[in-house]
Amino acid sequence: MDKYRIAIIGKTGVGKSSLGNYMAGDDVFMVQDISGRVTKQFSRTQVDIGGRKLVIYDTVGFYDSKEGNSLPADDLRKACKDEGEGFHAFLYLVNTQAEQDAIRTFRAIKKKHGDGIVSYIILVLNRVQGSVKTSLKESNELNRIHISAGRRTIGVRCRSWKAVHKTERDETCQTILRLVQHISHAHNNEPYRKGFFKMM
Ligand SMILES: Nc1nc2c(ncn2[C@@H]2O[C@H](COP(=O)(O)OP(=O)(O)OP(=O)(O)O)[C@@H](O)[C@H]2O)c(=O)[nH]1
Numbered sequence: 001m002d003k004y005r006i007a008i009i010g011k012t013g014v015g016k017s018s019l020g021n022y023m024a025g026d027d028v029f030m031v032q033d034i035s036g037r038v039t040k041q042f043s044r045t046q047v048d049i050g051g052r053k054l055v056i057y058d059t060v061g062f063y064d065s066k067e068g069n070s071l072p073a074d075d076l077r078k079a080c081k082d083e084g085e086g087f088h089a090f091l092y093l094v095n096t097q098a099e100q101d102a103i104r105t106f107r108a109i110k111k112k113h114g115d116g117i118v119s120y121i122i123l124v125l126n127r128v129q130g131s132v133k134t135s136l137k138e139s140n141e142l143n144r145i146h147i148s149a150g151r152r153t154i155g156v157r158c159r160s161w162k163a164v165h166k167t168e169r170d171e172t173c174q175t176i177l178r179l180v181q182h183i184s185h186a187h188n189n190e191p192y193r194k195g196f197f198k199m200m
């Protein structure tokens with residue numbers, strides 16, 4: 001496997017671009033303290049985790065208050081077509097402190113890109129306060145997504161990558177890499193693209 005292509009997806013404002021910067025250890029994606037959509041089209045950056053290359057795609061958020069979900073769905077399709085090869089995994093990011101829309105967004109993603117996407121998803125809980133276990137216990141919604149997405153769930157706090165100790169970031173990135181490898185092996189290294197091209 002030469003490079004893994006990973007898309008960060010989720011509702012607008014949950015911290016997708018912040019997670020991309022956290023993984024890159026650099027301010028590559030735009031993050032702003034404003035309400036409403038910040039990322040208007042996908043962009044990507046390459047990161048090296050333990051000697052493996054990952055191309056991280058930051059994408060347009062679902063459920064912007066003023067718009068429907070055509071824009072994020074089209075954006076993800078474009079990102080997928082960018083190299084014509086689809087994605088090896090998706091980081092589905094939710095804001096643990098405002099998880100009411102997590103299921104709704106998860107359903108919208110499946111509706112737009114096919115149910116098959118679920119077996120490529122890693123659930124990433126942003127802004128976890130205690131442990132992931134506690135967050136899942138406290139939220140039925142998150143627990144349902146956790147089970148549905150194969151129990152591949154991790155917690156992050158990625159407001160600013162600069163404020164997080166490098167060791168913690170490295171460990172989180174290693175965990176993400178392990179899950180990505182696990183997903184990729186389970187699919188014989190075939191990236192997910194079916195749900196993108198069949199609905200063009
Ligand atoms: N407190 C806290 N704030 C966070 C965290 N992660 C992101 N934020 C803040 O949430 C806001 C939105 O973050 P973004 O990374 O721009 O979110 P996004 O999902 O890319 O948003 P769109 O591009 O609009 O879809 C910013 O003000 C971030 O600083 C976190 O772990 N904790």
Ligand SMILES: [Mg+2]
Nearest residue numbers: 016017038039
């Ligand atoms: Mg963004």
